Amino acid sequence: MHLRDLWVHYGRGAPWVLREVHAELQPGEVGIVAGRNGAGKSTLLSVIAGIRPATRGTVDDRPTVVGWVPERFAAAQPFTARRYLLQMAAIRGLTAVAARAAVDRWAQRLYLTPFLGTKMSQLSKGSAQKVGLAQALLVPPGLLVLDEPWEGLDAQTREEIPALIAEVTAAGGMVLVSDHRGETVKMPHTTQWLVHDGRLTVTAAGEAERRCVIEISVAQSQAESTAARLRADGHDVLAVRL
Numbered sequence: 679m680h681l682r683d684l685w686v687h688y689g690r691g692a693p694w695v696l697r698e699v700h701a702e703l704q705p706g707e708v709g710i711v712a713g714r715n716g717a718g719k720s721t722l723l724s725v726i727a728g729i730r731p732a733t734r735g736t737v738d739d740r741p742t743v744v745g746w747v748p749e750r751f752a753a754a755q756p757f758t759a760r761r762y763l764l765q766m767a768a769i770r771g772l773t774a775v776a777a778r779a780a781v782d783r784w785a786q787r788l789y790l791t792p793f794l795g796t797k798m799s800q801l802s803k804g805s806a807q808k809v810g811l812a813q814a815l816l817v818p819p820g821l822l823v824l825d826e827p828w829e830g831l832d833a834q835t836r837e838e839i840p841a842l843i844a845e846v847t848a849a850g851g852m853v854l855v856s857d858h859r860g861e862t863v864k865m866p867h868t869t870q871w872l873v874h875d876g877r878l879t880v881t882a883a884g885e886a887e888r889r890c891v892i893e894i895s896v897a898q899s900q901a902e903s904t905a906a907r908l909r910a911d912g913h914d915v916l917a918v919r920l
């Protein structure tokens with residue numbers, strides 16, 4: 679997928695929110711979109727997902743199936759969560775049997791099953807976010823766009839998100855996710871997309887900042903567990919001297 683010279687503003691005479699945005703995303707890649715509040719992350723993601731048109735420029739080769747999870751999922755619908763998800767599955771082309779199976783599977787995965795019978799308008803913010811995630815994943819997306827997907831979710835479901843992203847990329851999909859809380863720092867092989875002053879800077883994996891070495895001293899009895907913890911946090915343990 680290619681972003682070619684995207685410019686976006688909200689109305690004639692309004693300042694440009696995004697200018698001269700060029701980027702590409704390959705199958706299997708994850709782009710992490712960062713930037714200050716109001717930098718234009720949501721605007722960029724909604725244009726890439728095809729929800730909002732760019733004022734100028736094009737998004738070429740966007741996959742046919744796009745899963746879009748906005749920052750705040752609009753839940754003001756007159757149906758139960760189950761009915762809504764079944765309808766979304768039908769729109770995505772699933773048969774009634776496949777739709778029921780997909781809804782049950784995603785509800786279970788996202789700890790949403792107890793709320794399937796609740797009216798969308800009566801769901802809590804976190805449960806509505808889960809419905810938002812489920813609808814985006816009912817059919818494996820070629821492009822998954824997640825705008826701050828951790829917001830409002832309980833810890834159990836938050837932990838599922840890196841695995842969900844990995845499953846989409848393993849199937850050849852692309853993922854763009856905005857993250858202002860650093861939830862994605864542990865995810866391997868990501869590309870950093872920084873939105874600043876209306877422009878986008880993309881830093882590919884491997885071009886990340888220069889590394890440095892920190893020497894620490896711990897009690898000998900804790901050497902092994904400390905080294906294991908540092909590795910689990912994604913650090914390289916170069917040597918352990920007793």
Ligand SMILES: Nc1ncnc2c1ncn2[C@@H]1O[C@H](COP(=O)(O)OP(=O)(O)OP(=O)(O)O)[C@@H](O)[C@H]1O
Pocket residue numbers: 688695713714715716717718719720721722858
């Ligand atoms: N519907 C809209 N109409 C007019 N201006 C808008 C609209 N949506 C966003 N903007 C403006 O566009 C700019 C970028 O907003 P956007 O929501 O894309 O930023 P963001 O980086 O996602 O912010 P945050 O981190 O706070 O979610 C802001 O100045 C915002 O006021």
